[in-house]
Structures are given as structure tokens and as C-alpha cells.
Amino acid sequence: MASLSRKFILGAGACAVGLYVAFLVVDRVHAVSTLRAQTNAGAIPDVSVVSPHRTSPKVSLTLPGNIDAWYQAPIYPQVSGYVKMWYKDYGAHVKQGDVLAEINAPALDAEYAQAKASLASVMAKYNLASVTANRWRAMGKSQSVSGQSVSVANANEQSANAEVQAAQRNVDHFEALERFKQLVAPFDGIVTARSVNVGDYVHNGGGGLNATGSASELFTVADTDKLRLFVSVPEVFSYVMQDGMTAQVTVPQYAGRTFTAKYLTTSKGYDPNTRTAIAEFVLDNPGHLLWPGTFASVALTAKNTDANL
Template sequence: MSSEATIHSSQKLSKSGLRLAGIVVTVILVAVVVIGLITRATQASSLKTWTQEQAVPTVSVVVPEPGKTGSVLDLPGQLQAYTRAPIYAQVSGYLKEWKTDIGAPVKAGQLLGEIFTPELDQQLQQARADLASTKANADLAGVTAKRWQAMLGSDSVAQQDVDQRTADYTAKLAQMKAAQANVDRLEAAKAFARIVAPFDGVVTARDTDVGALINAGGGTGPELFVVSDIHKLRVYVQVPQRYGPSIRPGSNAVLMVPEYPGREFHAQVAATSNAVNTTSGTTLVQLQVDNADSQLMPGAFAHVRFNLPVDTTALRVPASSLIFDNAGLRVATVGEGDKVAFKKVNILFDYGKTVEIGSGLSAGDRVIDSPPDGIKDGDAVKIATDDATAKPHEKA
């Protein structure tokens, strides 16, 4: 009896242990499932939050600032002699000789060449003979008029006869003066057979030679010589209309020419045309540059650099902030609520790393530097810095 009771009691204990173990296992399984579900829900929520955060682009912003120095205006210019005189023939003939060639320095009145004028010489001889004839006739008429005037007192001649002799003398005297004027004219023309320099300078052209037929051109024929004063040079530059008011007489400029790389010549604005060319939209500016050593040559091309005054209304931003698409030239700014706001701008000057904006921006705007691709107006963005206002950008 005792062994059967013991066996029965052991069977009861085994069933109770199994039931307890089953309960424990079930609780553990339920706990594992609950923990797994909670972990997955937490991860999904974190992933959603991370995805939403990644969907908002992070941008860096800069604040546009006025430039500390004015822009530099580099324009092409043309050098010209301070004074240039093309010399034409005023009498016809043949070139007898020339005394100076190109590049020769000359003084005012120095002989450049001489024209042989046989036809003019004959005309002058005839004019002098005519003068001698009219002078003799005038002298005779004068003596006759005096005699008749003396006889009028003795009542031996009529007053009308005396008046006729006096009038004849006046006419002959006028003829003599006309003949004298003709001689003077031809002598003045003969003086132009000597071609002389009008001022101190350099012979920059000689377009004739010994024996060449010379026709009095009056400015329409070919130039015989060109004399230029190059101790100073004039520089002519076409300045865009916008910069015209900034370049006034007395302003300084730097001149550079290809034949002297790296060397600068200092010029000064002498005058402006005070008018805008309707074709090119530019204003003609004249500068002067000293050329005492004759290193610069008239007719040469030059680069002229103007240092313009600071434009306080213009703002500078990095060139990387510009967006150029089918909507035109724009910049992206961060507006209220950290939303993107595009603004159209125009460039005044390009400095390479930075650009000068003429209109479209305000000093307090927050400009996005290197805006992400695909950014649109009204998109939300996150500023990369903790400070809502970025530091001013570095100047170029």
C-alpha cells in the first residue's frame, strides 16, 4: 500500500511541474513577442523621424554685404598723338627733295621737303611784269593829273578835263594795287613750295619721294608728311553708360600696353564727351599720359583700368550662390519660417569668387550658399549653423 501511494504521489507532482513549466514557457514567449513588437514599433518610429529629418535639406547661408573697395573697370583704349598734323601740298609741281624721313625729330619751321614749281614761277614773273607796267602807267597818270590841276588855276583848261585826268590817275593807281596783290598772292604760294614742320615733334609718315608729281590738294590729296607731337599722348576710351558718372575729369587711371608686359603707365582723365553714343551706349572719355621718353606709340592699343569708387548700394555674395535656369538669374534666400524664397538679381561686376549685385537683394537677406539641386520656392530648409544669421562671407 505504501509503495502505490508513493507512486501516485510522484505522478501528481510530475503533472504539476509540467503544468508550471508550461505556464513559465508561455509567459516567456508572450514577453518575447511583446518586446519584439515594442522594439519594432520603436524602430519604425525612429526610422520615420529620421526619414522626415533627412527630407528637409540642411543649407548654409551668408549675409550680403557692401564691398569695402570699389570695382575695377578694364576697357580697351586707343593711343593718339597729342597733336597730329597731316601736311598736304598747297602748290603743284614736282618734289625737288625731302630733308627728313620717318622717326626724325623736327623743330617748328624746319624744312621737310621742297617742291619744284616751274609753272608757278612763270606766273610770278608775269605778275611782276604786269605790276611794273601798271606802276609806270599810274606814275604817268599821276604826273599828268598834277599838271592839269596846276593849269586849272590859269583858266587855260576846263574843270571837266581836270576831273578826267584825276579819275584816270585813280583808276591806274587801283590797277597797280591789284597787280601788287596778285604778285603778293603768287609769292605767298611760292613760299609753300618749302614744306616746313608746323611745330616741334616727330615725322611719323612720309608718303612722297623725289620727282613725284605734286598736286595742290587742299586737304583732299595725299599726305606728303605727318608730324606728330608725342611728348604727351591722348587716350580715347568708350566707357559704358552706367559708369560714365563715376569717371570725371581729374580721375586717375592705369594704362598697360602689350609691348611692355607687367608695366603700368599712369594717365589722367582730361575730358569726357558728356554724351552717350546711341549706337554703342557708351561715353567717350579722353585721358592724357606723359610720354617724355617716347616709349608709347600713337595708334597703339592699350588696356585702361579705372578704380571706381565704392557703390554703397551694391551688395556682394559668393558666386556659388547664383542660380541660372529658365527663370533667369536668381538667388535662393531663407525667409520666414525657414522657407526658401527665390529672388531675381542682376550682376554689376564679377570678381570671380564673389559677385556684386545691383538689385534684387537687401542687406538683411539670408542667402543660401551652394543651394541643393531640386530646391523649390517654399521648401522648408534647416540652417546648418545654430545662429539664425550666418556670418558674413569672406571677400574675394
């Protein structure tokens, strides 16, 4: 009985050893097979195939832009005084020479009256000097007076005439300032800003002083029959700015509507902070649909200079 148990144990051990050896052999064969397959696969180079094609002859990009008036003029007073009345409000259509406001300037009026009185005074002195000189010249012809006396009379006449000319220039100066008591539109356009009220004090060269101490304008008049469109073009796309190109413009207030702008000029220089150049376009504005200061989305299309490479 003990003999059978012993044989059984030995047989089981031999089977276990045989199974382990078989496992090692099979595992090694599998590893060799896998290594051979990987080696064969690695020996074949991978190749990426790309089909060549021409690039598009056009390049397109969309950039933000700002719409501005064709002409825009801030109106400042040239005399000091109080606003007597203003006549044109926001959005008013004006013609060149239309009166925007009037300024009451009593100090200027007094100076103007004084200048005219001074002119009358020196004119009277000139008339007297002229009459006197004529008499001295007549007496000089008859040798009844000395030549020195005649020369003095002529010099007095010339001096009086110079004083008349100076006084006349002073009167002309105040006459010009008197005309500036009326603020007028410099061209046909629209009043886009009014920062003045009746009774406001304004001074020569500026309106009221703002918080920074600089003068503010009383009115702003803009010509909006045509508009200027300004676009900041990145440096890498500056080549798209070409003569004859157009831009398709859309604005938020007219969704789905497109306006056409024509290329005008470029700044020919880059802003070192943004690396962009300013491109300017012309935009017709029939009916004054578009307003200065509008934000615009600008679609640009131009020839691709790399298309034939």
C-alpha cells in the same frame, strides 16, 4: 499517405498566405511612417540667412584703349609740281619751320614772273597818270583849263592806282604760293609718315590720288611729348568718369611696366551702335617711349556711388 500530402499542401498554402499578408502590413506601416516623416519635414519652412556687409568704396574695371599723339598734322602741298627733294624721313625729330621737302613748280614760277611784270606795267601807267593829273590840277588853279578836264585827270589817276593795288595783291598771292614750294613742319614733333619720293607729281591741296580718288598726305608730323589716351567706356560704367581720377596703363611692348594717365574729358554722348562713350586721358611721355597708335590696357578705379546705400 494521401492525407499527409494534402495536409502538407494546405499548410504550405496557409504559410504563403500568412507571409503575403505580413508583407502587406509591413509595407503599409513603412509607407505611413515615410509619409509622416515627409509631412513633418515639409511643415518646417526653409530659411536662407545672409550676413549684410558694406560694398567696397571703390569700383575697378579694365578696358582697352588707344594712344594717340597730342597733336598730329597731315601735310599736303599747296602748289602743283614735281618733288625736287625731301629732307626728313620716318622718325625724324623736327622743329617748327624745318623744311620737309621742296617742290619744283615751273608753271607757278612763270605766273609769278608774269604777275610782277604786270605790276611794273600798271605802276608805269600810274606814274604817268599821276604826273598828268598833277599838271592838270596846276593848270586848273590858273583857270587855264576846264574843271571837267581836271576831274577826268584825277579819275584816271585813281583808276591807275586801283590797277596798281590789284596787281600788287596778285603779286602777293603768288609770293605766298612760292613759299609753299617748301613743305615745313607746323610744330616741333616727329615725322611719323612719309609718302613722297623725288620726282613724284603732286597737286594743289593733295598728294597722289589713292584708289578711292582722294588725296593722300605727303608727310605726317606728330607731337609726342604728351599723348592722348582714348577709352570707350560702357554706358553702365559711365559714372566712374570723375574729375581727378587717374588710370593705370599697360602696353604690350613694355610688359610689367605701368604708366599713369590723368582724366581730361568725356564725349558726353553715347555711340548708339556700341553704347559706349569716349573718355580722354592725358599721358606724359618722357623720352618718347610710347608711340601714337599703341594699343593699351587701361585700369580704372573710382568711387563707388552705391557704397553708402
